[in-house]
Amino acid sequence: xxxxxxxxxxxxxxxxSLVRTFLQQTIEPFVDIINTDKIGNLIGIKNDSLxxxxxxxxxxxxEVALMIIDITGDGFLKFRPVxxxxxxxxxxxxxxxxxxxxxxxxxxxxxxxKQAERQKALSFDQLYIDIxxxxxxxxxSKVKLGDYAYFITKFExxxxxxxxGKALDHRVGCALLAELLKNDxxxxxxxxxxxxxxxxxxxxxxxxxxxxxxxxxVLEATVANDISEGSDEGWITELGNxxxxxxxxxxxxxxxxxxHWVRDVARQNDIPLQFPRGIGSGNDAGSIHISKVGIPTIxxxxxxxxxxxxxxxxxxxxxxxxxxxxxxxxxxxxxIFEGSSINFAKEDQF
Amino acid sequence: MNPQMKDARxxxxxxxxxxxxxxxxxxxxxxxxxxxxxxSNEVERDKFGNVYALRRxxxNxxxxxxxxxxxxEIGLIVKKIDSRGFIKxxxxxxxxxxTLLSQEVLVHGNQAIPGIIASLSPHQFDKMESSQAVKMxxxxxxxxxxxxxxxxxxxxxxxxxxxxxxxxxxxxLIAGKSLDDRAGVVAMKVCLExxxxxxxxxxVVAVATTQExxxxxxxxxxxxxxxxxxxxxIDVTHACTPDLKGQVTIDLxxxxxxxxGPNIHPAIYRHLVESAHxxxxxxxxxxxxxxxxxxxxxxxxxxxGIPTGLISIPLRYMHTSVETLDIQDVLNSGKLLAYFxxxxxxxxxxxxxx
Numbered sequence: 001x002x003x004x005x006x007x008x009x010x011x012x013x014x015x016x017s018l019v020r021t022f023l024q025q026t027i028e029p030f031v032d033i034i035n036t037d038k039i040g041n042l043i044g045i046k047n048d049s050l051x052x053x054x055x056x057x058x059x060x061x062x063e064v065a066l067m068i069i070d071i072t073g074d075g076f077l078k079f080r081p082v083x084x085x086x087x088x089x090x091x092x093x094x095x096x097x098x099x100x101x102x103x104x105x106x107x108x109x110x111x112x113x114k115q116a117e118r119q120k121a122l123s124f125d126q127l128y129i130d131i132x133x134x135x136x137x138x139x140x141s142k143v144k145l146g147d148y149a150y151f152i153t154k155f156e157x158x159x160x161x162x163x164x165g166k167a168l169d170h171r172v173g174c175a176l177l178a179e180l181l182k183n184d185x186x187x188x189x190x191x192x193x194x195x196x197x198x199x200x201x202x203x204x205x206x207x208x209x210x211x212x213x214x215x216x217x218v219l220e221a222t223v224a225n226d227i228s229e230g231s232d233e234g235w236i237t238e239l240g241n242x243x244x245x246x247x248x249x250x251x252x253x254x255x256x257x258x259x260h261w262v263r264d265v266a267r268q269n270d271i272p273l274q275f276p277r278g279i280g281s282g283n284d285a286g287s288i289h290i291s292k293v294g295i296p297t298i299x300x301x302x303x304x305x306x307x308x309x310x311x312x313x314x315x316x317x318x319x320x321x322x323x324x325x326x327x328x329x330x331x332x333x334x335x336i337f338e339g340s341s342i343n344f345a346k347e348d349q350f
Numbered sequence: 351m352n353p354q355m356k357d358a359r360x361x362x363x364x365x366x367x368x369x370x371x372x373x374x375x376x377x378x379x380x381x382x383x384x385x386x387x388x389x390s391n392e393v394e395r396d397k398f399g400n401v402y403a404l405r406r407x408x409x410n411x412x413x414x415x416x417x418x419x420x421x422x423e424i425g426l427i428v429k430k431i432d433s434r435g436f437i438k439x440x441x442x443x444x445x446x447x448x449t450l451l452s453q454e455v456l457v458h459g460n461q462a463i464p465g466i467i468a469s470l471s472p473h474q475f476d477k478m479e480s481s482q483a484v485k486m487x488x489x490x491x492x493x494x495x496x497x498x499x500x501x502x503x504x505x506x507x508x509x510x511x512x513x514x515x516x517x518x519x520x521x522x523l524i525a526g527k528s529l530d531d532r533a534g535v536v537a538m539k540v541c542l543e544x545x546x547x548x549x550x551x552x553x554v555v556a557v558a559t560t561q562e563x564x565x566x567x568x569x570x571x572x573x574x575x576x577x578x579x580x581x582x583x584i585d586v587t588h589a590c591t592p593d594l595k596g597q598v599t600i601d602l603x604x605x606x607x608x609x610x611g612p613n614i615h616p617a618i619y620r621h622l623v624e625s626a627h628x629x630x631x632x633x634x635x636x637x638x639x640x641x642x643x644x645x646x647x648x649x650x651x652x653x654x655g656i657p658t659g660l661i662s663i664p665l666r667y668m669h670t671s672v673e674t675l676d677i678q679d680v681l682n683s684g685k686l687l688a689y690f691x692x693x694x695x696x697x698x699x700x701x702x703x704x
Contacts, residue, residue, distance in 0.1 A: 076592055086480060092449035092670035094517050094525065102517040104525040104674060106667030108593050110446040111643075121483045122448060128592060130666065130674060132519025134603075142520065153454070158464060159494015164454075227468055227490060229432045305492065309452040311466045313494060 002026065003175045003319070007155040007165035010099060012065035012082045012148050013196045016040060018099075019061040023174060023193050030181040031191065039206045042193040044181060052187035053337045055330070056213035056295070057180060058204055058284045059173030059220070060197030063166070064308050066095065066149040068129075075133030077103065077143060080124060083198030084281070088121045089309050095129060095149040101142045103129035103149060151310045161316050162239070168314050169307035170198070173219035176302075176323055180219075185330050197284055201251065204284035208291035214340045215296050215333070217326060218285045221314065222246070222276055222301035236280060237303040240315045242272025243322035246299035249279055251286025257344055258298050261336060262329065269328045271321050274303070296342055300326055351522070354540070358684075359524060359677050361385060362516070362536045366526040369458060369511040371425030371442050372561045375399050378421050382535055382558045389542035390556075398571040399560040405542055406553050413552040413698050415691055416578035416656075417541065418569055418645040419534030419585065420562030423527065424669055426510035428457065435497040436490035437465065439510055443563035447486040449670045454513040455491060459504035464513065465491040512671040521603065522678050527671040531562065533663050533680050534584035537606075540684020541691070548692040552579070559645055569645035573652030579698050580618065580657050582690070583646035584683055586675070587636060587662035602664045603676040605632030606683040609660035613642040613650055617702050618659035625690040631682050636662060657702045661686060 011019040020042045028034055031044035042061070064083035071077055077097075081087075091107045105127055110118070129149055133139035155165030174193055181191055190211045194203035208216065226238040237244045245262045246254050259275075266273040289297035302322045305313040336342050351359070370378025379401050386403035387393050394402045401421070407413075424443030431437055437457065451469060456462040470488045491510065493500060516526035538556040545554060555576055560568030562585075573581065588594070589602040600607055608626070610619040626633040641647055642660055650658040661683050666674040695701050 072592060074592065088448065088480065088484060089452035091451075092446075092453070092667070092672050094514075094672060102519065102525075104517065104519070104667070104672035106591065106670050106672050106674065107446065107449060108591070109588055109668035109670075110444050111668060112588060112594065112597060113446070118446065118448065119483050119485075121481055123481070126593065130519065130525070130591070132521050132523035132525075132674070134521055138520065156464070158466075159492075160496060160499060162494040164464070164466065164494070227434070227436055227492060228470055229434055229436070306452065306466065306468055311452060311454055313466065313492065 002178060003163065003172065004155040006171035006175050007167050010096065010150040011061055011063060013062040013199045015148055016061040016195045020193065023178060026178050027181050037206060037210060039203055040195040041203045041207045043207065044191040046181065046189040048188055050186060050188050052334060053214040053340055054188045054190060055333060056190045056192060056208065056211055056216040056288065057177050058192045058194055058207065058216060058218045058288060059177040060170060060194045060203065060284055061174055062195055062198050063170040064198050068143055068145055068147045068149065071136050071139045073136050075135050075139040077129040077131065077139065079129060079149060084308055087124050087127060090127055091122055093310060094152045096152050097143055097149045098147050101131055103131040105129055153310050158313055162313050163316060164311050164313050166310060166312065168312040169221040169304045172221045172302045172314060172319065176219045176326060179323055180326055183327060187334060194284055201282065201284050201287040205287035205291065208288040208295060212292060213295055215342065216288045217329065218283055218288065218297065218299040219326065220283045220299055220301040221304035221307065223280050223307055224303035224305045234278065236276050236278045237274055239303050239305060240317060241274045242318060243325050244274050244276045244301045244303055246301065247275050249282045251282025252289055254298060255296060258296060262298055265328050265332050266325055269324065271325045271328065273325065355522065355677055355681055358536050358540055358681055361539060362524065362533060362680065365532045365535060366516050366528050369456065370422055371509045371511060372422040372563045374509045375422050375560045382421055385539055386542065386556065389546055396571065396575055398568055400568045400572040401558040403542065403556045404553060405545055407551045408549045409551040409696065411552045411696065414576060414578040415552050415554045416573065416576050416581040417538050417554065417556040417687065418559050418572065418581060418583045418649060419538050420531045420568065420645055421535050421558040422560050422563050424563050428504060428506050428508045428510065430506060431500055431504065433497065435495060435500045436492060438490060440486065444669055446669060448483045450486065450489060451484055453671065455510050456513050457491065457493060457504055458509045461503065463493050463503060465493040468492050514671045519674065523674055523676050525672045525674040527673065529673040529675055530586045530665060530668055533586060533675055537584045537663065537680050537683035537687065540681055541687040544685055544688030545691060548688060550692045551696050552694060554691055562645055566645050566648045570648045570652065573649040573656060577653045578656055580702065581649045582618065582659040582661060582687060583644050583649065584661050585644040586665040586668065588668055589664035589666045591666050600634050600636060600664050602666060603679060604634050606679055606686060607634045607636035607662045607664065609636045609638050609642060609662065611638040612640060613638060613646050614659055615657035615702060618657055622659055622661065622686065622690050625693055626686055629689045631686050
């Protein structure tokens, strides 16, 4: 299963090669041109010779992880996060380093703590990875400075129609994009599996520039905080209520006409849709929509619980609905274009 | 890795992964029982859940040596299922709330149901508060099912364990949950196995005890039931890590510790140290000025008093789900116990005389 493989592969910002190689093999039969650009984005191009709008589909390959920045004299590994990780989730967990070495992040035993210590979170400065090395030299036989440590989590069906795994919040977009590429559309499609989203949407910036599309759809996962009882305050999105179409996040104000179009297409096709309530962190759209003279961009996201943690959760139904919506939008797309410009109606010019 | 070490590692992995929270040791007990039967004349389980494996001595001695290692683990218990199907919980035994976020768990309802521990207010889970630990009562378990389905399979009072396999680290280290004190159970198995190759005068009863994590209660009833002439407990002890320098003096991989202090009969301590030296087994000395925090504490004062010793396996990150130890220390603990038992004189009373 595509999503299982993508979830379990390790690849953080700047070190996406395992994910890229897998995706390259996956999409090769379905694209006309395939290449990797200068920053490491995997680019697949379909229908390059056709006229009509050039549509960019973007999903990022990188996940959050830990970078080994020091090895202590007695062989323990110090680390810093790549991307946003709350140090509080790291305590008492196994991590995978270099696909060959497991380490654990422990903590001082409760028996040896003072009462006040139990109320204080452990910080990155206090945490370290234990690989069982006897000394710095022993550790260096397995691990180098700059190596990465990844969450160890099996991708599995979870509860009632859900999936659980690591990096779902990142790779769900890659899976959707790879599936969409199997379809035929009668306009040029440029697919960008981007790098370095988690450290500032840097791959997407480069890809949008050299691909120069007329329209872009970012495929993502977004926060679902739907776990508090009583009030839905702060939920952002809710699992099982369909894909989320972004209105605004920390890096993008999405175009109202496009949002209305997405809403209308979802209605016409009986696809559930929700709008995120709350301003989450940005995604690749932030780089793409301000590329060159500006690129009309929408973001479709699969709601995801516990992003950037050891076990994130999505709904299979939402995943399917997000695919259906993206597919329906792509089929409708030629109708809103006149040449290479979007044209909803005379009074709705951009 | 030699066959004995591999066998010890495999048995430790098997029982580490199994669940057996204090008071709910059913499934761990059957695994222990099955394995102990290979090296014992009789295996029994008492009303309190303790498992006894008897290995008869070579002489018709009427003396009995008790070994005790607890098989229970700390865990969680379902406190409430909220209206949206999220599970509130509290702990059984000493759980550090900081070790719980983002853990995969098994809720032992009608069947073992996978869940994930989440912070109830993840939208407040931002930089502002990251210096504060999330409290256990602000966490919930997500099992990904609607309330009606959950109510069919999970009840208030169901037990929850961390879902964790074991991981081999470098230098024969292993990490996993509940190595406290499943490693002690493995050491008893190694001892029984070694004893099958040695001669020992006295009967030996290895007891996998229950409810240690809530106050060494299985050991209370176990020691009363057996009323042994001598007892040795095998538990784990804190090993030094970078954050414990100056606080902890015991190291991983330098052999089991032999305890001394008020909880320990001095002759047993001396005899254990001598056995280790004679057989060139590495040991570390662990002075304990009072309560040892192990089964040895109640055993010592069971019935009319029982001469008691304590061997501990060094362990890092105690009561987390990534407890880490050196398998060689487990093997050496088992061997030391066996050599100790085999070298006990027929006249136990004389040896134990103050």
